Amino acid sequence: MEHVHLAVEEDDLYSGYNDYNPTFDSEELENDVGFQQAVRTSHGRRPPMTAKFPGTPIGPRSLASSFGARLHMASSMGRPMTGAVQDGSARPMTAVKAAGYTSSLSRGSAFDPLGQSRGPAPALEAKNEDTPEEKIKILEKKVNDLIEESCMAQSMGALQVALEKAKEAGRKERALVRQREQSGSADHINLDLTYSVLLNLANQYTNNEMYPEALNSYQIIVKNKMFSNAGRLKVNMANIYFKQKNYPKAIKFYRMALDQITNAHKEMRIKIMQNIGVVFICMGQYTDAITSFEHIMSESPNIKTGFNLILCYYAIGDRERMKKAFQKLISVPLGIDDEDKYIPSNEDTSSNMVIEAIKNDKLHQMERDLKTLAEKYIMTAAKLIAPAIETLFATGFDWCVDMVKSSQYVELANDLEINKAITYLRQKDFKQVEAVETLKAFEKKDSRVKSAAATNLSFLYFLEKDYDQADRYADLAMNADRYNPAALINKGNTVFVKQDYEKAAEFYKEALRNDSSCTEGLYNLGLTYQRLNRLEEALDCFLKLHAILRNSSQVMYQLASLYELLENPEQAIEWLMQVISVTPTDAQALAKLGELHDGEGDKSQAFQYYYESFRYFPSNIHVIEWLGAYYIETQFCEKAIQYFERATLIQPTQVKWQLMVASCYRRSGNSQKALETYKEIHRKFPENVECLRFLVRLCTDMQLKEAQDYATKLKKVEKMKEIREQRIKSGREGSARSRREGRESSAGSADSGRSSSSTKGERLSAKMRSLPGSNEPYEASSPKELDASYVDPLGPQMDRPKTGVKKRVEDDDFADEELGDDLLPE
Numbered sequence: 001m002e003h004v005h006l007a008v009e010e011d012d013l014y015s016g017y018n019d020y021n022p023t024f025d026s027e028e029l030e031n032d033v034g035f036q037q038a039v040r041t042s043h044g045r046r047p048p049m050t051a052k053f054p055g056t057p058i059g060p061r062s063l064a065s066s067f068g069a070r071l072h073m074a075s076s077m078g079r080p081m082t083g084a085v086q087d088g089s090a091r092p093m094t095a096v097k098a099a100g101y102t103s104s105l106s107r108g109s110a111f112d113p114l115g116q117s118r119g120p121a122p123a124l125e126a127k128n129e130d131t132p133e134e135k136i137k138i139l140e141k142k143v144n145d146l147i148e149e150s151c152m153a154q155s156m157g158a159l160q161v162a163l164e165k166a167k168e169a170g171r172k173e174r175a176l177v178r179q180r181e182q183s184g185s186a187d188h189i190n191l192d193l194t195y196s197v198l199l200n201l202a203n204q205y206t207n208n209e210m211y212p213e214a215l216n217s218y219q220i221i222v223k224n225k226m227f228s229n230a231g232r233l234k235v236n237m238a239n240i241y242f243k244q245k246n247y248p249k250a251i252k253f254y255r256m257a258l259d260q261i262t263n264a265h266k267e268m269r270i271k272i273m274q275n276i277g278v279v280f281i282c283m284g285q286y287t288d289a290i291t292s293f294e295h296i297m298s299e300s301p302n303i304k305t306g307f308n309l310i311l312c313y314y315a316i317g318d319r320e321r322m323k324k325a326f327q328k329l330i331s332v333p334l335g336i337d338d339e340d341k342y343i344p345s346n347e348d349t350s351s352n353m354v355i356e357a358i359k360n361d362k363l364h365q366m367e368r369d370l371k372t373l374a375e376k377y378i379m380t381a382a383k384l385i386a387p388a389i390e391t392l393f394a395t396g397f398d399w400c401v402d403m404v405k406s407s408q409y410v411e412l413a414n415d416l417e418i419n420k421a422i423t424y425l426r427q428k429d430f431k432q433v434e435a436v437e438t439l440k441a442f443e444k445k446d447s448r449v450k451s452a453a454a455t456n457l458s459f460l461y462f463l464e465k466d467y468d469q470a471d472r473y474a475d476l477a478m479n480a481d482r483y484n485p486a487a488l489i490n491k492g493n494t495v496f497v498k499q500d501y502e503k504a505a506e507f508y509k510e511a512l513r514n515d516s517s518c519t520e521g522l523y524n525l526g527l528t529y530q531r532l533n534r535l536e537e538a539l540d541c542f543l544k545l546h547a548i549l550r551n552s553s554q555v556m557y558q559l560a561s562l563y564e565l566l567e568n569p570e571q572a573i574e575w576l577m578q579v580i581s582v583t584p585t586d587a588q589a590l591a592k593l594g595e596l597h598d599g600e601g602d603k604s605q606a607f608q609y610y611y612e613s614f615r616y617f618p619s620n621i622h623v624i625e626w627l628g629a630y631y632i633e634t635q636f637c638e639k640a641i642q643y644f645e646r647a648t649l650i651q652p653t654q655v656k657w658q659l660m661v662a663s664c665y666r667r668s669g670n671s672q673k674a675l676e677t678y679k680e681i682h683r684k685f686p687e688n689v690e691c692l693r694f695l696v697r698l699c700t701d702m703q704l705k706e707a708q709d710y711a712t713k714l715k716k717v718e719k720m721k722e723i724r725e726q727r728i729k730s731g732r733e734g735s736a737r738s739r740r741e742g743r744e745s746s747a748g749s750a751d752s753g754r755s756s757s758s759t760k761g762e763r764l765s766a767k768m769r770s771l772p773g774s775n776e777p778y779e780a781s782s783p784k785e786l787d788a789s790y791v792d793p794l795g796p797q798m799d800r801p802k803t804g805v806k807k808r809v810e811d812d813d814f815a816d817e818e819l820g821d822d823l824l825p826e
Helices: 026-031 033-040 132-155 159-183 191-207 211-223 230-243 247-260 266-283 286-299 303-316 319-330 349-358 362-389 393-405 412-426 433-444 447-463 467-480 485-497 501-514 519-531 535-548 553-565 569-582 587-599 603-616 621-633 637-650 655-667 671-684 689-701 706-741 746-770 807-814
Strands: none
Touching: 026 033, 132 159, 132 191, 159 191, 191 211, 191 230, 211 230, 230 247, 230 266, 247 266, 266 286, 266 303, 286 303, 303 319, 303 362, 319 362, 319 393, 362 393, 362 412, 393 412, 412 447, 447 467, 447 485, 467 485, 485 501, 485 519, 501 519, 519 535, 519 553, 535 553, 553 569, 553 587, 569 587, 587 603, 587 621, 603 621, 621 637, 621 655, 637 655, 655 671, 655 689, 671 689, 689 706
């Protein structure tokens, strides 16, 4: 019974789960000698050896345990066993050899799986560059490097360097082809490399405007049938013909390229058709251009094509089609997002960070540029067709405004209405009620539009010399937008005309702080400093302005004027020379150069510039006076006559010019002509004493009977002169006596009459005294002795400085000409 077990007690279903196999005890592996020996050697790879095989007796074979050394067993024939070697090294396993283990290692060798004990690896064998394949590879790399260098040089603007690199790449590529042919590998020629070299060379020829060479390079590519899609390059050839103004050939090559481009490349075909339309416009064939542009607008409308279509309709004068084209233009989709997309929300912080990151990225900048370009084209088209689509341009503007209001460009409607008023101004139609009313209607609009309208109203009233209204609207513009430089300049101008120069300078400075490139503010600030006699600061302003406006003759003239005021005539002459290099027909600058050279004592140079000034503007009395006096001084009285005759035509009421003509005849020995001239003067001015004196002298010298008559007339005139002088004297005594006696009522009116007559008598007597005596010839030795009260025919001048500052610069103190239309928004 002790060998009998119950079934329920024989096996435990859950036994064995807690049994532990010591083989898996990794903590004691460091102390296991057998395991460590197996790791260091190949001992662990030996197959397990059984102590006893069936039918085999245990003989002299010794078993090696994990704790003892292995003993080699000899066979019955006395030879070593298969797995044993004589030197005692372990026998390797057949077909199984793990990395890092070898059978040739001695017992107890170190663990070296990477073979580091064998030392560094031998050096790589050097490539043999003398082989043809290696030479071809090196040459190909050089060609690619040259193409890349050529492109980089062209991108940096070094066009000549780019061309030289492209030529060198072409030479090396041809050497490469020859080398391939010599090596027998002509079938492996790199066509892509050849295409790249030729295309880059043609592009560099085009960039350097070497058009015949570029066309030859393109022809080589196009005629080679091995180059795929080479027909597209006919577009480049057509572009070259367009630059050469060979329009028929340009159209021919554009059409050839269009035929070789499939309908799958729709965008490329549209661009080529657009080029064809532009060429037709240059040829004046507007009907053919309209055909191309209409096809584009029906297939893939864009802003530029719509604008060009309007230009063609305008050229042929088709009003209705102009309107339809304008409607198509404003309906062209731009494909850009609304600006509301870039407005951050207050709730989502992560989205706000994304919006902040993309607000000014290049994609958004591109969208803004595209929208600005579209608005520019629409504004230009509206201003162009508005006078043409209706009888009155105001009606045309109204139609354009209505169309724009119903489109996606609603904000342009206000700008168009402002441009309507500006068009009145450009036509010098300042009195138009519509212009003023249109601008006044914007007083209740948003700040930007209000500021622009008020700026133009201020400028309008300033031109009409209504300075109070100009000041009012300048204030309104400043209140609407304090950072509007045009409004600040207008405000400064209104203060300037009130001669408050310090305050005007402050407004000009504020305008410059808001916009450092505001040339009007800098120019006006320089003029203001000049009025304040702060010449050095004025000079700094105009030198800065000259750095911005390099070819402005007005700026250079102001610099010359300032140097003259600073008593530096050499610098003044140098700046005036720059003025006439920009505007060689400027008579005022030439006259100023003559004046400066005359002051320096160089009469010959002064004569040259005065003569050139007279040739371009023969109505300047100062120039005529100097030239006439110069010829008299150099004893060429006959040549002086024509200048004094010109002065007579300009100032016919000034007797002295006619007396100078007669004097020149008398000096040149032509007494008869002088006598006739004096008689003509006496007929026009019978009371002129000097004319009668010369008549008496000439008639006496020529023994004429009229001498007695002229002598009698002379006595009468002199007697009248004495009477006038007595009246003048008595009038002075009477007025003095009346003041002493205090008779203000009755004597006041009489005295005023006598005072008026005495004033005239004083002026006449002063004029008489200024004339030479009867024993003196009536002529002047220098221009300074000739006094001409001449009024400039170009208009009144306002506070013109004595230095002769250029008229167009000083008129109205820069208000009209200097600011001009620059204050009007574009």
